[in-house]
Amino acid sequence: MTQTARLLPGVPVAEAVFADITRRVAALRERGVTPSLATILVGDDDASAGYIRIKQRQARQLGFDSPHRHLPAYATQHDLLDVIAGFNADPDVHGVLLQYPIPDHLDYDAALQALHPDKDVDGLHPLNMGRLALGLPGALPCTPAGIEALLAHHQIPVAGREVVILGRGATIGRPLAILLAQKRPTANAAVTVVHTGVPDWSRHTRRADILVAAAGVPGIIQPEHVRPGAVVVGAGVRYAGRRLLPDVDEACATVASAITPRVGGVGPTTVATLFRNAVTAAEHATT
Ligand SMILES: NC(=O)c1ccc[n+]([C@@H]2O[C@H](COP(=O)([O-])OP(=O)(O)OC[C@H]3O[C@@H](n4cnc5c(N)ncnc54)[C@H](OP(=O)(O)O)[C@@H]3O)[C@@H](O)[C@H]2O)c1
Secondary structure (H helix, E strand, C coil): CCCCEEEEECCCHHHHHHHHHHHHHHHHHHHCCCCEEEEEEECHHHHHHHHHHHHHHHHHHHECCCCCEECCCCCCHHHHHHHHHHHHHHHCCEEEECCCCCCCCCHHCCCCCHHCHHHHHHCHHHHHCCCHCCCCCCCCCCCHHHHHHHEEEEECCCCCCEEEECCCCCHHHHHHHHHHHHHCCCCCCCEECCCCCCCCCHHHHCCCCCHHHHHHHCEECCCHHHHCCEEEEEEEEEEEEEEEECEEEEHHHHHCCCCCCCCCCCHHHHHHHHHHHHHHHHHHHHH
């Protein structure tokens, strides 16, 4: 197998965002404000605990406080809402991250709605999704905003081009479609979203200048689904224990002109956007 595609790593994109955040944190600290991103983990899922550790390490490096609450897997919805209410009421906490997924007996959407929208660093609260749909300022969903930043950083033209997204989930596909269709130099695309309701979805993906996989189905994107020379962004992943199983089969690198790496593509840009949302929340709360 000969890889012909150039790689689109997310780490340099994240580093550029972190450099900007570092300047903004210094300005906040000069005013006596320590930005604070609180994290909540429910249960003992290994991957989720790992994600929280990464975010807490990053928080320390960027000069954030990061109070953390770990609830047991048997926590009740009331316990979770109690923790959220505590962080909502704490003026020293500017952003709150509820690590997804939470145990099945708990209602994630209800918990998300209980979060104060101005502290929603994931950008997934209904009010922030509404702001996104209306083009109003607000926290942007992290993975979609990270994908736009990734394409811009690597100078992949998006405006006027055909973007096809596989998946209409609330965290990636749906908000990404709105974002990339907006009138902005780094967006402004013709966007198509395909899903299980479009059985012949490859008819659309084979037309795409930019194909984004956001299904969470390992290996669902194969070379025959990709137009030769297209740009392929792999956002969907599933975990088998600690093993990461991406939507995009690595053989796609023989067909695409540019492709995100298996590890270190969209992930770092997602984390960077989370902290950008958090520093923005701290600025808004203290000016
Ligand atoms: N890289 C990152 O930083 C990052 C961050 C967050 C999430 N993720 C990953 O991204 C993935 C998507 O997350 P999400 O929450 O947006 O989506 P989601 O709610 O899990 O939805 C998945 C979407 O994929 C579609 N789909 C699934 N199987 C399909 C098939 N065989 N053919 C066609 N369409 C299919 C579904 O169609 P229907 O709507 O018709 O069911 C649905 O729209 C997940 O794997 C998640 O782990 C990655």
